[in-house]
Amino acid sequence: MQECSLQTEIRTLGPCKLDSVLPYRTWADNKTVQIVVDEELSEEVNAPFSVCLEAAGPRKKLYFDTTRAKCAIVTCGGLCPGINDVIRAIVMEAFHAYNVPSILGIAYGLEGFIPKYGHAPFELTPSSVADIHRFGGTMLGSSRGPQSAEEIVDTLERSNVNALFVIGGDGTMKAALAISSEVQARGLKISVIGIPKTIDNDINFIPQSFGFETAAFKATEAIECAHTEACGVPNGIGLVKLMGRESGFIAARAALALKEVNFVLIPEAPFALEGEGGLLPALEERLRSRGHAVIVAAEGAGQHLMENHAAKDVSGNPVLGDVADLLRKNISSYLGARGIEHSLKYIDPSYIIRSIPANANDKVYCGFLGQYAVHAAMAGRTDMVVGKIQDRYVHLPLELVTRKRRKLNIYSDLWRAVLESTGQGMLHGMLPPA
Numbered sequence: 076m077q078e079c080s081l082q083t084e085i086r087t088l089g090p091c092k093l094d095s096v097l098p099y100r101t102w103a104d105n106k107t108v109q110i111v112v113d114e115e116l117s118e119e120v121n122a123p124f125s126v127c128l129e130a131a132g133p134r135k136k137l138y139f140d141t142t143r144a145k146c147a148i149v150t151c152g153g154l155c156p157g158i159n160d161v162i163r164a165i166v167m168e169a170f171h172a173y174n175v176p177s178i179l180g181i182a183y184g185l186e187g188f189i190p191k192y193g194h195a196p197f198e199l200t201p202s203s204v205a206d207i208h209r210f211g212g213t214m215l216g217s218s219r220g221p222q223s224a225e226e227i228v229d230t231l232e233r234s235n236v237n238a239l240f241v242i243g244g245d246g247t248m249k250a251a252l253a254i255s256s257e258v259q260a261r262g263l264k265i266s267v268i269g270i271p272k273t274i275d276n277d278i279n280f281i282p283q284s285f286g287f288e289t290a291a292f293k294a295t296e297a298i299e300c301a302h303t304e305a306c307g308v309p310n311g312i313g314l315v316k317l318m319g320r321e322s323g324f325i326a327a328r329a330a331l332a333l334k335e336v337n338f339v340l341i342p343e344a345p346f347a348l349e350g351e352g353g354l355l356p357a358l359e360e361r362l363r364s365r366g367h368a369v370i371v372a373a374e375g376a377g378q379h380l381m382e383n384h385a386a387k388d389v390s391g392n393p394v395l396g397d398v399a400d401l402l403r404k405n406i407s408s409y410l411g412a413r414g415i416e417h418s419l420k421y422i423d424p425s426y427i428i429r430s431i432p433a434n435a436n437d438k439v440y441c442g443f444l445g446q447y448a449v450h451a452a453m454a455g456r457t458d459m460v461v462g463k464i465q466d467r468y469v470h471l472p473l474e475l476v477t478r479k480r481r482k483l484n485i486y487s488d489l490w491r492a493v494l495e496s497t498g499q500g501m502l503h504g505m506l507p508p509a
Contacts, residue, residue, distance in 0.1 A: 081112075081126050081475070082472065082474070082475070083126060083127065083128050083129070083471070083472060083475065084129075084472070085129050085456050085458070085459050085470045085472060086456070086457055086458045086459070086472075087138070087454075087455045087456055087457065088138055088264045088265075088266060088455040088456075088457055089138060089264070089455060090138075091134060091136035091137055091138045091454055091455055092136065092138075093136065093137045093138070093139070093140060094135070094136065094137070095133060095134060095135055095136065095137050095453075096137075096141060096172075096173060096174060097133050097172060097173075099133060101132070101133075102132070102133060102134060102135040103130045103131065103132025103133060103134060103450070104134050104135050104136070106129075106130035106132070107127040107128060107129060107130060108127070108128050108129075108130050108464075108467045108469050109125055109126070109127050109128075110125065110126060110128060110464050110465050110467070110469075111123050111124070111125055111465070112124055112125070112126055114484045114486055114487050115282070115484070115487050115488065115489065116280065116282055116464070117279065117280060117481070128464070128469040128470065128471065129469060129470040130467070130468070130469060130470075131447035131450065131451065131461055131468035131469055131470055132447065132450055132468070133450045133454075134450065134453075134454035136454070137453050137454055137455070138266075138453065138454055138455025139237055139238070139266075139452075139453050139455065141169075141173040141174055141175055141453055142174050142175075142176065143176070144173070144175050144176075144177075144237045144238065144453070145175070145176075145177045145178075145179070145234070145235055145236050145237050145238075146165070146169055146175055146177070146178045146179065146236065146237065146238045146239075146240065146449075146452070147178070147179040147180075147181055147196070147231070147234070147236045147238070147239050147240070148162055148165055148166075148178065148179070148180055148181065148199065148215065148239075148240045148242070149181035149184060149185065149187060149188075149215065149239070149240070149241055149242065149243075150162070150184065150213040150215045150216070150217050150242045150243065150272075151184040151185055151217055151218065151219070151241070151242070151243035151244075151246075151247040151250070152184070152217060152219060152243045152244045152246065152247050152272070152273075153217070153219075153244070153274065153429060154211065154212050154213065154217065154274075154429045154430055155272050155273065155274045155284075155285070155286040155290070155429055156211060156274075156285075156286035156289035156290060156429070156431055156432060156433040156434070156437055157272075157285045157286040157289065157432075157433035157437045157438065157440070157441040158212065158213040158242060158272060158286075159204075159207040159208050159210060159211070159212065159213060159214055159432075160207075160208045160285075160433050160437070160438050160441035160442065160445070161242055161270055161272075161285065161441045161444055161445045162180075162199070162204060162207065162213065162214060162215065162242070162445070163204040163205075163207055163208050163445070164441060164442045164443075164444065164445020164446055165178075165240055165445040165448060165449055166178050166199045166200070166201060166203075166204045167201055167204070167445075168445060168446045168449040168450075169449050170200070170201050171201065172446075172449070173449065173453055177198065178198065178199040178200070179196045179197070179198065179199065179234065179236065180196060180197050180198070180199045180214070180215045181194075181196050181215060182194035182195065182196060182197065182215060182216050183215070183216040183217060183218045184216070184217045184218030184219070184243075185218065185220075185221075185222040185227060185250060186218045186222060187215075187216075187218075188222065188226065188227040188230040188231070189222055189223070189226050189227070189230070190226075190230075194216075196234070208432070208433075208438065209432060210432055211429075211430045211431045211432045212430060213242075219246075219388070219389045220389035220391075221246075221250065221391070222250070224250070224253040224254050224256070224257040225257060227254050227257075228254060228257045228258055228261065228263070228265075231254075231258070231263075231265055232261070232263060236265060237264070237265060237266065237452075238265070238266040238267075238268065238452035238453070239251075239254070239265060239266070239267050239268070240268050240269075240270060240448055240449075240452070241254075241267065241268070241269045241270070242269075242270045242272050243269075243271075243272055244271070244272055244273035244275075244277075244278060245273065245277060245278055245279075245477065245480050246391070247269075247272075248269050248271060248278065248460065248473055248476055248477050249477045251267055251269045251473055252458065252473040252474065252477055254267055255267040255457060255458045255473065258457075265457070266451075266452040266455060266456060266457040267457050267458060267473075268448045268451055268452050268456065268457070268459060268460070268461065269459065269460035269461075269473055269476070270285075270444050270445070270448055270460065270461060271284055271285075271460050271462060271476060272284060272285065272286065273287075274286060274287065274290050274318055274325070274428070274429050275318060275319050275320060275321070275322045275324065275325065276322060276324040276325065276481070277320075277321060277322040277324070277480045277481045277482065278476055278480070278481055279475065279476045279477070279478055279479055279480065279481045280462065280464070280471055280475055280476050280481070281460075281462045281463075281464075281471075281476065281481070282463070282464055282465070283463070285433070285437055285440045285441050285444060286429075286433055286437055286441075287324070287325070287328075287437075288434060288436055288437050288440075289431065289432075289433050289434045289437045290318070290325055290428045290429065291325055291328040291329045291332065292329075292332070292434060293424065293427065293428045293431055294315075294317050294325055294326075294328075294329035294424065294428055295329050295332045295333050296424070297315050297317075297422045297424040297428075298313075298315050298329055298330070298333050298335065298336060298369065298371060299333060299335070300313075300422060301313025301314065301315045301369050301420060301422050302333070302335045302367075302369050304420040305367040305368060305369055305420070306367050308418045309366060309416065309417075309418075310362045310366060310367070310410075310415060310416060310417035310418065311366075311367045311368075311417070311418050311419075311420070312358070312362075312367070312368050312369075312370065312406065312417055312418065312419040312420070313367075313368070313369040313370070313419075313420055313422070314369075314370045314372070314399060314402060314403065314419060314420070314421045314422070315369070315370070315371045315372070315421075315422045315423075315424070316372050316373075316374055316398065316399045316421070316422075316423045316425070317329065317371060317372070317373055317374065317424070317425065317428070318373070318374055318425050318428065318429065319341065319342065319373030319374055319375055319376075320342070320373075320374060320375040320392060320395065321342050321375050321480055321482060322341075322342065322343070322373070322375075322480065322481060322482045322483055323339070323340075323341025323342055323343055323344075323373040323375075323376065323483045324483055325373065325428075326339050326340070326341055326371050326372065326373040326376075327339060327341065327483060327489055327490065327493045328489075329371065330371050330493055330496065330497065331489075331492055331493060331496055334496050335369055336369045336370070336371050336496070336497055337361055337368045337369050337370065337497055337498070337499070338354060338357070338358070338368070338369075338370045338371070338497060338499050338502075339370075339371050339372075339493050339497055339499065340354075340370065340371070340372040340373065340376035340377060340398070341372075341373045341375075341376050341483060342373055342375035342376050342378065342482070343482050343483050343484075343485050343490075344376075344485055344490075344504045344505050345377075345379045345504045346376070346377065346502055346503060346504045346505070347502075347503040347504065348380060348405055348409075349409070350503075351503070352501060352502050352503030352504075353502070353503060354502060355405060355406065355409040355410075357499070357501070357502055358370075358406065358409075358410075359409070359410065359413065359415065362410075362415060362417065363415075370402065372398050372399065372402065373398075374395060374398060374425070375395060375398075376398050377396075377398040377401055377402070378395060378396055378398075380401060381396035381398075381401055382396065399421055399423065403419060403421060406419060407419070440463065443463070443468055444461050444463075444468075447461045447468050448461045451470060456470060458472060458473050458474070459471060459472055459473060460473060460476055462476070485505075485506070485507050486507050494506070
């Protein structure tokens with residue numbers, strides 16, 4: 076196994092000279108975690124290599140005088156199970172462990188920093204966050220779209236904020252990097268810590284983001300319903316569309332959980348509708364042999380079969396064509412032309428999935444992320460995110476996690492397992508080129 080020169084050093088605001096107020100003796104100072112980077116972690120990998128990352132955890136020496144520190148928390152982008160749990164963990168850790176006297180909640184994402192939007196920040200206290208983990212969503216509110224890093228840092232500077240915790244996905248982490256760069260350009264001592272959040276599980280170098288397990292579990296309920304509907308009528312077809320603009324992780328994981336899905340369509344595997352290896356002939360064969368079928372499609376699947384959309388949403392992402400509409404029209408036309416009576420039931424549980432509270436495992440995960448984020452900030456770390464890789468919590472540079480979006484590697488064991496479970500390996504585009 077080769078060593079890699081991947082840049083993993085974490086920037087600090089300066090030397091840590093103050094003794095920690097924590098009573099523990101299990102300090103993370105000078106600890107590193109060696110991990111193996113393979114195709115499951117990054118699709119760019121041709122051969123596994125090892126890399127050392129800075130371990131997350133409390134430091135014996137701190138940069139900030141925590142009794143005078145001021146923190147701020149902002150949540151951005153779409154909803155995801157567990158956001159409130161992360162907020163609560165940050166507030167509880169900062170207040171109870173480090174005696175931080177002031178923690179600001181920034182309302183409605185990055186808009187909350189910009190005066191023209193009129194979203195006033197508010198104080199977060201242990202009592203105000205005591206019960207928020209019971210609910211989905213984010214108590215701070217959220218928004219999409221870029222905002223001026225200069226204006227954001229103006230507000231941080233005016234508010235005397237020492238540590239900013241940014242909870243969001245790929246675009247939000249890029250915004251955090253821009254904020255940190257502006258902070259550095261001004262010579263300010265503000266720690267910027269990212270907590271990666273994405274229901275699509277598409278943040279680079281983060282094997283599994285918080286809330287993903289909850290989302291995949293909830294998605295299986297929709298698949299089970301689709302299977303029940305499909306089995307209830309002759310030639311029944313259950314079609315479930317799940318979230319996943321560029322990455323098919325939820326679709327793949329949920330399909331593996333039930334083993335009742337016959338076709339999984341993801342953005343990374345461009346399928347064909349007709350002809351040799353086409354989805355429609357395979358669906359016809361499935362109906363003739365078994366009398367029912369279940370199809371799970373990630374929302375970004377099949378874009379190559381639709382008219383290109385030049386429009387972009389407020390986050391700068393291309394506006395997607397509707398893969399469910401594409402499938403429904405073509406299935407109806409294809410089967411109708413062959414005189415095959417059928418019944419197709421369509422389920423889209425996307426906004427239910429992303430709005431529910433986190434399950435027990437995700438709650439534990441969120442709690443660790445919030446605590447480790449506070450430990451990092453108080454020790455003067457910045458330009459970084461807290462992540463869990465191979466069961467170890469580590470610090471990752473923002474530059475690393477924002478290089479590209481993570482996608483499901485169709486060379487990986489995960490995708491091979493999907494092909495084995497569904498039997499769809501004969502379809503066009505399902506297997507990588509030789």
